[in-house]
Amino acid sequence: MSTSRHPRSWVTSANDHPDFALQNLPFGVFSRLGKGMGTDRRGGVAIGDCIFDLRAALEASLFTGVARVAAQAASRGQLNDFFALGPASRQALRNELMHLLDENSPQREHLQGLGKTLLLPMSECRMHLPATIGDYTDFYVGIHHAMNVGRLFRPDNPLLPNYKYVPIAYHGRASTLCVSGTPVKRPNGQTLAPGAEVPTVGPSKRLDYELEVGVWMGQGNEVGEPISIAEAGEHIAGFCLLNDWSARDLQAWEYQPLGPFLSKSFATSLSPWVVTAEALAPFRSAQPQRPEGDPKPLDYLFDEQDQKHGALDIELEVLLLTAQMKAQGMAPHRLALSNTLNMYWTVAQMVTHHSVNGCLLQPGDLFGTGTLSGPQPGQFGSLLEMTEGGKQAVELPSGETRTFLEAGDEVILKARCHRDGEVSIGFGEVRGVVVD
Ligand code: MN
Numbered sequence: 001m002s003t004s005r006h007p008r009s010w011v012t013s014a015n016d017h018p019d020f021a022l023q024n025l026p027f028g029v030f031s032r033l034g035k036g037m038g039t040d041r042r043g044g045v046a047i048g049d050c051i052f053d054l055r056a057a058l059e060a061s062l063f064t065g066v067a068r069v070a071a072q073a074a075s076r077g078q079l080n081d082f083f084a085l086g087p088a089s090r091q092a093l094r095n096e097l098m099h100l101l102d103e104n105s106p107q108r109e110h111l112q113g114l115g116k117t118l119l120l121p122m123s124e125c126r127m128h129l130p131a132t133i134g135d136y137t138d139f140y141v142g143i144h145h146a147m148n149v150g151r152l153f154r155p156d157n158p159l160l161p162n163y164k165y166v167p168i169a170y171h172g173r174a175s176t177l178c179v180s181g182t183p184v185k186r187p188n189g190q191t192l193a194p195g196a197e198v199p200t201v202g203p204s205k206r207l208d209y210e211l212e213v214g215v216w217m218g219q220g221n222e223v224g225e226p227i228s229i230a231e232a233g234e235h236i237a238g239f240c241l242l243n244d245w246s247a248r249d250l251q252a253w254e255y256q257p258l259g260p261f262l263s264k265s266f267a268t269s270l271s272p273w274v275v276t277a278e279a280l281a282p283f284r285s286a287q288p289q290r291p292e293g294d295p296k297p298l299d300y301l302f303d304e305q306d307q308k309h310g311a312l313d314i315e316l317e318v319l320l321l322t323a324q325m326k327a328q329g330m331a332p333h334r335l336a337l338s339n340t341l342n343m344y345w346t347v348a349q350m351v352t353h354h355s356v357n358g359c360l361l362q363p364g365d366l367f368g369t370g371t372l373s374g375p376q377p378g379q380f381g382s383l384l385e386m387t388e389g390g391k392q393a394v395e396l397p398s399g400e401t402r403t404f405l406e407a408g409d410e411v412i413l414k415a416r417c418h419r420d421g422e423v424s425i426g427f428g429e430v431r432g433v434v435v436d
Contacts, residue, residue, distance in 0.1 A: 006423045010103045010112065011119065013048030018416065019426030020046040023282075025097050026273035026427075027074055027082065027238070030125045041077035041128055046273050046428070047101055050119045060114060062100060062107070066092040079131045079274065083237040084363035086219045087277070090237070094278055127181075127272035130240075131216065131364035133174045136268070137354060138212075138244060138260075138368040140168040143344035145371035148385040164294050167301075167345040167353045169367075172244075173265035177366065179272050180430040186407070187266035189250035204247035204263075206390060207405040207434060210371040211318050211381030211413055213340055214242035215347050216274055217365040224358035229303040232348035233310075235361070238274035241316075241413045241430040242368045245269065248384055248404070268368070271413070271430035279425055280312060283417040287311040287346055300356060301349045310346035314427075315339055315416045316372055318381060323408025325398045332412055333396055338374045338381055407436040 008015045009022040020026070030051055031041045044051040054075035057063065063071045070093035073082035082090070099105055111118060140146055143163075150158030162168065178184075186207055190199040218237035221227050227235055244264060251263030287307050296302065303310075316339060319332035345353075347367075355361055373381040380386045383404055386394055393401040405411070411434075415427035 007098070008103045009047060009101045010105065010108050011048045011050055011101060013050065014101070015048075017048045018424070019428050020048055021423045021425055022047065022098060022101055023423040024275065024279045024425040025094055026275045026279065027079055027130065028273045029077060029079060029128045029130050031128065032120065033124050033126055043074040043076060043079060043082070044120075045097060046122070047119070049122055051122055051125055052097070052101070053118055053120055056114070056118045060118065062111075063093070063096055067096040078364070079237075080364040083131065083216060083218045084220075087234050090276060091278055094276065127179055129177065129179045129270065130272060130274050133177055133364055133366050134362050136172040136174040136177060136366045136368070137169050138172045138264070138370065139345070139350055140370040141343045141345040141350065142370045142372040142381065144342055144375045144379070145373040145381060145385065148373060148380065152384070152389045164290075164344070165298065167350050169350075169354070170259040172268065172368065174366070176265060177268050177270060179270055180432070182267075182269060182432060183435045184245055184267045184269065184432045186434060186436050187247050187250065187262065189247060189262045190253055191249040192253045199253060203436065204249055205404070206248035208246045208248050208383045209318065209405070209411045210244035210246055211316055211336065211338060211373070212242040212244050212368045212371055213314070213316070213415070214240040214270055215350065215367040215369065216240065217351075217361050217367070218363055220360065220362040220365070221355055223360045225355075226358060227351055227355040227361070229301060229306055229348055229352045232306075232351040233277065235351055236277055236347060237363070238276045239280065239427070240274060241271035241415055241427050243269040243411060243413055243430055243432060244368055244371070245432070246382070246384075248390075267432070269430050269432045270366075271428050273428050275425070275427055280314075280417065282422040283313045283419055284309045285311040285313040285341060288341055297349065301345075301352060303348070306346055306348045310348050311343065312340040312347070313417065313419070315418065316381070317414045317416075319412040319414070320396070320402070321410040321412065322396065322398060322400055322406070324400060325396065326410070328398065330398060332410070335386065335394065336373070336378060336380050338372050338379045340369070340372060342372050342374050343369060405434045407434055409434045
């Protein structure tokens with residue numbers, strides 16, 4: 001694989017970096033670590049092991065025109081205003097950033113001279129949620145997850161009849177979305193023990209994770225105005241990783257007839273970097289063919305271009321690090337490897353369906369894709385699937401076993417994009433430790 005035709009950066013840690021090469025340039029919100037620094041949040045761009053400080057770059061007058069306006073919006077303590085500007089402004093800023101950070105940039109010496117005022121080591125910074133999230137919606141577009149879970153409850157009829165017509169979703173809770181690194185407290189709630197006739201209240205005994213991709217909304221719509229499938233892509237600001245922590249015992253008791261409630265709303269973890277559509281463009285793919293006999297999407301969800309290029313080819317990984325493994329110096333253990341090609345609906349179809357009734361979508365709203373499992377063992381994005389509903393324990397290299405999560409367990413999600421002839425990029429990670 002040759003990537004020699006691709007530009008490299010004078011920020012040398014970016015070259016061959018697993019996540020943040022010059023070709024990625026994701027946006028995020030950070031503050032400097034240290035006394036009194038934690039409250040000074042501002043926007044930055046990940047490049048190698050560093051954060052390019054947009055506020056410092058503006059103070060050094062590094063941007064022009066549309067890119068300057070975009071950099072002003074992206075330099076604030078939340079990216080909502082930047083998301084609202086839409087793709088042309090975002091692309092203008094990305095283009096200027098790529099030129100500034102290129103190893104052949106005419107401004108290289110000037111920028112290097114600015115040192116740590118412009119480029120901060122990530123290890124000296126703390127990441128925050130990238131936007132103020134008004135609404136959060138969790139979809140269910142991972143068809144293998146839907147099949148695997150449906151089979152546990154309805155072996156002969158795993159998918160309900162609406163699944164292949166409707167991108168299924170529920171309204172999630174925005175208030176408990178949290179950034180990577182935030183501990184996750186085991187939730188209390190009602191559960192009905194097997195064979196019991198009345199429920200009890202107490203800590204969940206079946207705490208699980210869900211491997212998902214998050215979709216950040218850019219420009220919104222007007223109330224009552226649907227977003228067409230052809231225009232949906234322009235309303236997406238970027239992508240992140242999302243762990244939809246789930247209390248399976250609460251969920252089993254509460255979910256009928258209106259869907260998940262307290263089993264999901266206690267915590268949802270996000271990776272801090274917003275990977276743009278532009279960075280993901282080389283990793284677009286045709287939407288996988290629907291199996292023989294499946295219905296064609298209804299017209300409002302069907303677009304030739306979306307079918308040809310609307311899917312994403314992103315490798316997704318789940319790792320687990322128990323407290324014992326950590327104490328013994330062991331590496332996190334891979335539980336699953338999956339891919340966004342396991343989505344039955346494209347992100348454009350999610351946006352269009354969400355707005356077809358006129359629902360207002362706003363900059364900084366967040367969608368989860370739903371758990372993105374593959375069809376095979378080793379590709380399952382939740383413990384519910386891996387353990388067949390808690391029946392088959394997972395064995396770990398430490399000799400421990402798990403059916404569901406225990407105190408001290410750290411769940412780590414990662415994502416990477418590879419394609420021949422392209423520079424690989426990644427999403428960074430989202431991690432969270434379970435505390436009782
Ligand atoms: Mn979910």
